[in-house]
Amino acid sequence: MHFQHPPHAEMKLVSCVRGAVLDVAVDLRAGSATFLKWHAQELSAENRRALLIPEGFAHGFQALTSDCELIYLHSKPYIAGSEGALHAKDPALDIAWPLEITEMSERDQKHPYLTDQFAGLTP
């Protein structure tokens, strides 16, 4: 589940042009009524939906077919040093992934679980 820390927080518009994914956004905004809650939306070439993910949210997805292609439009440039991430299986998020997670990048497997110290992102 990826995001960029402020002041490089970005908005993303995600669509799936081949296959299907479950696309998930997690609210990381400090003080938000939906802090650490997630929202999932199936995006597919068939349903032609797109998900707009605001600044202050983490984003990730699970492939539902083996042939997915996604397009992301980002509102800010990629800044390597400002990357942040949550673990997709973090119990504090309890994301209901529809399939067993069988593949994850080495980098994404290493993200630590959240602790009580995480107070959220402030713009």
Ligand SMILES: Cc1cn([C@H]2C[C@H](O)[C@@H](COP(=O)(O)OP(=O)(O)O[C@H]3O[C@@H](C)C(=O)[C@@H](O)[C@H]3O)O2)c(=O)[nH]c1=O
């Ligand atoms: C995202 C990105 C990565 N990179 C580099 C960093 C790294 O060395 C390599 C692979 O990066 P990542 O492992 O972050 O790639 P990836 O896991 O595909 O990252 C993406 O995940 C999804 C969920 C998102 O929401 C995207 O915004 C992006 O964070 O590419 C760029 O040079 N430019 C970029 O815009």
